Amino acid sequence: MGKVVLAYSGGLDTSVAIKWLNEKYGYDVVTLTLNVGQNEDLKLIEEKAYKIGAIKHYSIDALEEFVNEYINNAIKANALYQGKYPLSSALSRPLIAKYLVMIAELENAEAVAHGCTGKGNDQVRFETTIKSLNPKLKIIAPVREWNLTRNEEIEYAKNKGIPVSATKSKPYSIDQNIWGRSIEGGVLEDPYFEPPEDAFEWTKPLSEAPDNPAIIEIGFINGIPFELNGEEMKEVELIKFLNQYGGMHGVGRIDHMEDRVVGIKSREVYECPAATILIEAHKDLEKFVLTKHENEVKEYLDSLWTKLAYYGLWEDPLRKDIQAFIDSTQIPRVTGKVKVKIFKGNLRVIGRKSDYALYDVKLSTYGSESLFNQKDSEGFINIFSLQTVLAKKVEKLNARREEHKKV
Numbered sequence: 010m011g012k013v014v015l016a017y018s019g020g021l022d023t024s025v026a027i028k029w030l031n032e033k034y035g036y037d038v039v040t041l042t043l044n045v046g047q048n049e050d051l052k053l054i055e056e057k058a059y060k061i062g063a064i065k066h067y068s069i070d071a072l073e074e075f076v077n078e079y080i081n082n083a084i085k086a087n088a089l090y091q092g093k094y095p096l097s098s099a100l101s102r103p104l105i106a107k108y109l110v111m112i113a114e115l116e117n118a119e120a121v122a123h124g125c126t127g128k129g130n131d132q133v134r135f136e137t138t139i140k141s142l143n144p145k146l147k148i149i150a151p152v153r154e155w156n157l158t159r160n161e162e163i164e165y166a167k168n169k170g171i172p173v174s175a176t177k178s179k180p181y182s183i184d185q186n187i188w189g190r191s192i193e194g195g196v197l198e199d200p201y202f203e204p205p206e207d208a209f210e211w212t213k214p215l216s217e218a219p220d221n222p223a224i225i226e227i228g229f230i231n232g233i234p235f236e237l238n239g240e241e242m243k244e245v246e247l248i249k250f251l252n253q254y255g256g257m258h259g260v261g262r263i264d265h266m267e268d269r270v271v272g273i274k275s276r277e278v279y280e281c282p283a284a285t286i287l288i289e290a291h292k293d294l295e296k297f298v299l300t301k302h303e304n305e306v307k308e309y310l311d312s313l314w315t316k317l318a319y320y321g322l323w324e325d326p327l328r329k330d331i332q333a334f335i336d337s338t339q340i341p342r343v344t345g346k347v348k349v350k351i352f353k354g355n356l357r358v359i360g361r362k363s364d365y366a367l368y369d370v371k372l373s374t375y376g377s378e379s380l381f382n383q384k385d386s387e388g389f390i391n392i393f394s395l396q397t398v399l400a401k402k403v404e405k406l407n408a409r410r411e412e413h414k415k416v
């Protein structure tokens with residue numbers, strides 16, 4: 010029997026896939042689960058995999074790596090797809106794919122498998138990464154292939170003795186990790202229908218958020234958060250804290266009309282308190298320390314980086330080229346502190362400081378003691394406005410000519 014390594018979440022789709030890969034393809038199934046901060050009991054997932062028929066299970070704690078190599082790059086790139094989605098699910102896929110390939114090579118498996126449907130982005134992200142890391146591996150996408158409805162799937166699971174927990178009481182498709190929680194499906198498929206409270210787990214509704222605002226001070230070093238309210242903190246803990254604290258204040262709920270790679274428009278709902286706060290603070294600090302020329306180019310390259318990550322082109326040289334530019338802007342200058350006020354779902358930067366600030370109060374002050382020589386502006390404006398003034402003059406001249414012709 011050949012072997013297949015399956016990315017196993019413990020959910021219904023991938024549980025059914027263990028049996029299906031075994032029966033339909035005759036594969037021995039090796040399962041792999043990564044901890045990316047999804048807050049699930051990895052031990053239970055492992056037990057479930059063995060119970061359904063996996064011959065071997067790998068449980069890998071990849072949380073630190075996810076934060077250091079993926080989330081930090083997203084913070085440095087201010088990554089918000091279409092201005093809104095912090096890429097929480099998207100960022101985890103190339104990491105899971107990397108480990109799938111590693112374990113497949115270790116186990117001498119001929120194939121890898123994932124539980125994505127044929128309609129989403131995740132299949133694209135997994136397979137693009139797998140193909141680029143090891144083009145010889147066969148890729149199987151059972152859910153895309155088997156064409157079962159949800160009910161048929163549940164029926165199949167029951168027949169095969171696979172424990173089923175997904176029922177009508179859990180109407181959403183959820184994917185979560187330390188960077189956010191994605192909620193899709195069910196009533197959310199009506200884009201005009203307000204997401205009901207039962208869709209949310211990490212964030213409080215505005216009516217239940219505290220009646221007083223809170224102020225958080227975030228310290229960044231080389232573009233990466235390392236300090237909270239003056240205290241150094243392990244980044245994993247810092248992110249967890251902001252998810253909890255921001256969520257309590259109703260910060261980080263996102264309702265997004267999203268364009269998928271495969272062209273489908275979909276209504277996506279997210280809860281990403283830490284990502285929302287950290288990206289907003291980081292963006293502000295950059296404006297404080299980088300030149301306007303850098304900020305202009307960075308805004309464009311950030312959005313390109315974000316698109317590449319969303320599209321699953323993590324391994325593409327262009328992503329790494331842009332990464333090099335971004336890193337060069339961060340080290341050492343994007344270092345300093347940002348003060349953020351959160352209140353009833355709202356988030357506002359209310360202060361920033363940095364040793365690398367290009368801001369100079371001696372230049373910008375409206376007080377009399379300014380270093381800025383206002384007389385310089387006169388000549389500057391003459392040159393700066395030159396072409397606009399010329400164009401306007403020519404426009405008027407020609408308008409007058411037209412008038413003359415008419416008379």
Ligand code: ARG
Pocket residue numbers: 096097098099130131182183184191192193267277
């Ligand atoms: N639309 C998001 C993305 O493509 C989230 C997908 C998450 N998957 C889920 N089963 N809810 O990154």
